Amino acid sequence: MPVATAVPNALASPAAPAATSVSGGGRSTASEGRFRGDIQGLRAVAVLGVLGFHAGVPFMAGGFVGVDVFFVISGFLITGLIHREVLRTGRLSLGRFWARRVRRLLPATAVVLGAVAVMTIIVLPVTRWESVAWDVGASSLYVVNWRFADQSVNYLVADDAPSPVQHFWSLAVEEQFYVLWPVLVLVLVWLHRRYRLRLTVVLLAGIAAIGLPSLLWSVHLTDANPGQAYFVSTTRLWELAVGAALAIVVHRLERMPAALAHLLGALGLAAIVLAAARFDESTPFPGTAALLPTLGAAAVIAAGAARRRTLAGLVLDTAPMRDIGTLSYSLYLWHWPLLVAAAVMWGGDDGTLPLITSVMVVGFAAVPAWLTYRMVEAPIHHAGMFARFPRRAAALGVACTVVGVAAALVVAFCVPRPTYAGDVDARGAAVLDDDPASDPDGEPVDSVDVMVPDVLAAPDDVAQLDGQPCISDVKGTDLETCTYGPEDAEVTIAVVGDSKMHQWLNAIELIAEARDWRIVTYLKSACPMSTLEIGLDGQPNAWCSEYNDARIAELMGDESVDYVLTSQVSGYAFGDAPRDERRDMMAADLQRIWADLEDAGRDVIVMIDNPNPEGDVMECVAANEDSLTECVFSRETGDQAGGSPPQLAALAESDGVGSVDLRDYICPGDECPPVIGETLVYRRGSHLTASYVESLTPRLDDALTAAMD
Structure with missing residues (x-):
């Protein structure tokens, strides 16, 4: 996957303990204390998969499965440490356990979070600072996975560039496991003593009680809510549980036949290799697909328990693989922030890096990774002053957390406050005459004295109807509507579609108020009106399909609706058919729906989708306020990128369907300017700012009333 085109599907977390010795279970065995070079090599396989995935290496499109390998390793090693201590001492010191985790993980984390804060201020566009500040703060407290899970279904941030600490989500999952799992072990040990049960049986039962429900929940949520399923801890616990169960029974595998x-x-x-090579972003994940790399990692660890050199060990237990495995944690921490920074500095118009550049950036990440390991990670991990005195380790943990929180506060403090135009008249589309293509006011300019909205306020310059958002979230199927205007209005218009129709609400409200129209909204993010399957994150959008069934039925049955005003960004049906064929399928589907609505007495008016930029115009403007021409994009490319082709094709075959086409007033020439009439045209992604839409109100009024005649 090109590095900065979307929120990444996976970032691995090699945050298991550094020691890779295994216990013999209920007795001292030959394997106890034995260094597991194959596990160190397995770390290398996992981290190389993730690095290759993020670098966009073609044959590693599924390299995100490295995270699942790391989860198994962590579950195995952590549970092995706990199990051995319980067997040796009859108890578990939570203080010592958590002190080991603190000195192993938190110092390097604090260094990287501090570096990310500096990088953010120096490199990233100012429009991203506030979001990064929240991300860094949540990362330092190891709850960032829940923040990303929430954002995965929030249409307002759907077009945001990936966070430089996006990879901390998996660290958060593991840290939450490290906090809760030893407490559960103490409960299980108490049950073992209280009821005189076999310790192995009790531990395995406890692991199963966590792992099996987690697996079932993972399968369900991956189908129901793939964005959340990827990040939340509850869908990943079973992978850690697989490693934990293996640690309990590993001593029984020593006599495994060669x-x-x-x-x-x-x-x-x-x-593991098959999953890394064959999976991609369209693979429903984690769900059942995660079984392949998870059980694969468990099989490798189990095979290595035998006291013999295996075929897998010949690959894994080699000096280069062990060395990469040793650096895996620091390498993991550094590579993603560097890729994000590189995408800003050297990425193309769409924010992606050329393959050779991304590979070189990932390779360079080994330098700060090695320095962090040698100067921070290893010295503190093995420092006697922390190993012998858990309270000092606790103080170290607090200090590292404070560093992370402080880094977040520094970034937040540096965020400039939006400067509002006050009484300045930002004219927007009002500067354009009836022939915008030849109007010099529509040509790109390098700078403006004032810009409305301020680029920092642009993310919140979102359409509303009577002060309400009036659009359903991506998740859910409830048919939520907003109504505006008098009940006895002579004209009732249903505003229908996805966020590209929603963006026009401000102008529609002004027109409806002036003409005493009644407005009813049927809007859902990422869900155009269609009877076809619509894609979301490479998977069928089941929420949209169910919502559309209800939406279309309501429109067909509501005789109070006179007009259906609709638009959409989606230009393609979901599926494996060629792109052109899926575009034609969408056009044919639109034509059928419009015809059915017309037959039911609803006059259909289509808003042609605005040109869609290749990159993020708002971020470009933030970085080039004195050279705005750097942010122009091709009108031809912009028209092809959105929903215009199927809309126009369907209109050509539809008699009686009206249309509104304001693209010439959004992009007056061959190149689309980011600012027109002192007004920023785009906010996030391909969405127009509410301010610019309001400036189009007279043009929309004329076009809409003409389409009604």
Whole structure:
């Protein structure tokens, strides 16, 4: 995946303990204390998969499965440490356990979060600072995965560039596991003593009680809400549980026959490689797909428990792989912020990096990773002053957390406050005459004295109807509507579509108020009116399909509706058919729906989608306020990128369907300017600012009334 085109599908977290020795279970065995070079090499496989995925290496489109490998490793090693301590001492010191985790993980984290804060202020557009500040703060407290899960279904941030700490989501999952799992073990040990149950049976039962429901929930949520399913902890616990269960029974695998150990290790490694090579962003994940890399990692670890060199071990337990595995945590922490920064500095119009550049950036990440490991991670992890005195480790943890929070506050403090224009008359589209293509006021300019909205306020310059958002979130199927205007109005207009229709609400409200029209909204983010399957994050959008069934039925049955005003950004049906074929499917579907509505007595008026920019215009403007011409984009490309082609094709075959086309007043020439009449045209992605839409009110009024005649 090109690095900065979307929120990444996976970022691995090699945050398991550095020691890779395993216990013999209920007795001292030959494996106890044995260094597991194959596990260190398995870390290398996982982190290389993630790095290759983020660098956009073609044959590693599923490299995000490295996160699942790391989860299994963490569950195995952490549970092994706990199990051994319980067997050796009959108890578990939570203070010592958490102190080990603190000195292993938090110092390097604090260094990287501090560096991200500096990088944000120096490199990233100012429009991203506030969001990054929140992300850094949530990362320092290890709850950022829940923040990203919430954002995954929020249409207002759907077009945001990926956070430089996006990869901390998996660290948060593991830290939450590290906090809760030892407490659960203490409860299980108490049950073992209280009821004289076998410790192994009790531990495995406890692991199953967590892992099985988590797996079932993962399968369900991946289908119901894929964005949240990827980030939340509850869908990932089963992967850690697989490693935990393996740690409890690993001593029984020492006498595994050589042939079985060779086969198990080879199959496990092949499963990981297969997932990394065959999966991609369209794979529903985690869900059942995560079973392949998760069980593959478990198989490799199980095979290595035998006291013999396996085929997998010949690949994994080598000096280069062990060295990469040793650096995996620091390498993981550094590579993503560097890629995000590189995308801002050297990315194309759409924010993506050329393959060779992204590979070089990932390779360079080894430099700060090695320095962090040698100067921070390893020295503090092995420092006797923290190992012997857990309270000092606790103080270290608090200090590292404070560093992260302080870094977030510094970024937040540096965010400039929006400067509002006050009484300045920002004219927007009002500067354009009836022939905008030849109007010099529509040509791109390098700078303006004042801009409305201020680029920092642009993300919140969102359409509303009577002060309400009036659009359903991506998640959910409830048919939520807003009504505006008198009940006895002579004209009732249903405003129908996705966020590209929603963006016109401010102008529609002004027109409706002036003409005493009644407005009813049927708007849902990421959901155009269609009977076809619509895609969302590479998967069918089941919410949209169910919502559309209800929406279309309501429109067909509501005889009070005189006109249906509709638009959309989606230009393609979801599926495996070629792109042109899916575009034609969408056009044919629109034609059928419009014809059915017309037959039911609803006059249909289509708002042609505005040109869609290749990159983020708002961020470009923030970085080029004195050279705005850097932010222009091709009108031809913009028209092809959105919903215009299927809309126009359907209109050509539809008799009686009206249309409103204001594209010439949004992009007057061959190149689309970011600012027209002192007004910023775009906010996030391809959405227009509410301010510019309001400036189009007279043009929309004329076009809309003409379409009604």
